[in-house]
Each structure stands twice: as C-alpha cells, then as structure tokens.
Amino acid sequence: MINVKTVAQAKEIQEQLRHKVITCDHLKEVKYVAGVDIGFEDNYKISKAAIAVLSYPELELVEKAIARIPTAFPYVPGYLSFREIPAILAAFPNLNLTPDLILCDGQGLAHPRRFGLACHLGVLLDIPTIGVAKSRFIGEHEDIPLEKGSWKPLIDNDETIGVVLRSRNKVKPIYVSVGHKINLPTAIDYVMGCLTKYRIPETTRWADRLASSK
DNA sequence: GCGACAG
C-alpha cells in the first residue's frame, strides 16, 4: 500500500490480497459502527479522511477522527482504494476505540477483481467491512421495487457480487457488497440498521460531513 | 474501435 505508484503495481497487490478476503461472518456483537469517507482540499492536492464512530443500534456519534495527507494516487476506476486508503489509515490511529464494523463509501466484492475499497480496507485493518456505494460500478440487476428495504441481487458473470438496495422509498438505490469478515445477508441487515430517513446510512452521512467541512 | 467507468 505504501509507495504504490502505478496501476500495474496496484493490480498486482489486488491480485495478491484478494485471497485474504473472508466472506463469512467473523464479527462479534456490534456496539460501534464506523463510517469512513474522503474529502479533498487545495484542488485535490490534499486528501482529508474522516472516520465517524456511532453507537449501534442507537446510531449516535461517539467518536470522530480526521487526517490530512498529500494525495498520491489518481482516481482510476478499479483502483479507488489506492487513492483513498492511505488517508484512512492515517486517521485510524487518532481513534481511541476500535469499531466492530465499518461501512465504506464504495464497493466491496462488486469489483472487477472482487477487491474493491471495502475489501482492501477490511483486509488491511482486519476489521469487518461492508461496501456501500452510491452508484453502480459493475454488474446487472432487475428493477427494484420502490419500497424501502427491497433489494435485488447484483450479478456479474452469473455470480452474485452484492445487492442493489432501496434505502428509502422511491429514491435511487444503493449498492451493497461484502467487504471483509461478513456475509451478504448479514451485511444487508447492518446497512438497514444504519438507515434512518435518508438514502445514505448515518455512518456515511457523518463521515461525509466531517470529511468535507473545514 | 466504441462506450462504461466506485469516488
């Protein structure tokens, strides 16, 4: 992860680390759920990571941490984690407690090489993670009913790589996939447990706000 | 070659 300069290099790391992803439940009782997100400053020169830890299931903010580092990798579809993870890793030590679960702003297994941001972060931190993306990256799916809570499998090459979930009545759905140490049904349950009246989980909403405010 | 393409 340190000093990754080229896409070819990043791809090698993905091919190697993808085998470390655990797709079954390996979590303890979830008391703290975290949301992580990245914001940019100084015309993208600086990456600002924000981590928001909420109590579960109350969803109240209990701790937050941020970190700013120079942006060292461009945005290349399929390699988002190499752009965002360095800042997230820098912010983590600023936390006093360790979250039991992390909801990431991006895909998990719903990735060309089954190693999206959520998988990458989960493996590096060895903490259960879920990928919660606001738009589709790969995969196809049937139409989703308009009621909050309905979902359909996200398929790629006859393989279920995640689900497309209606997080709120009649709004654009979100894309949920396994990150690390959790299975898909459990991931759906926790994402639902982090939703209130908005399209995005509270964890991500807090992280978004912290990462994009000065 | 042409379009698609997490944030």
Add this chain to the structure above:
DNA sequence: ATCTTGTCGC
C-alpha cells in the same frame, strides 16, 4: 470527488 440556488414532487 467538487463547483452550486432554487425548485419540483410526495
């Protein structure tokens, strides 16, 4: 991601 006010719909 980010630039940005009001506005249409439930």
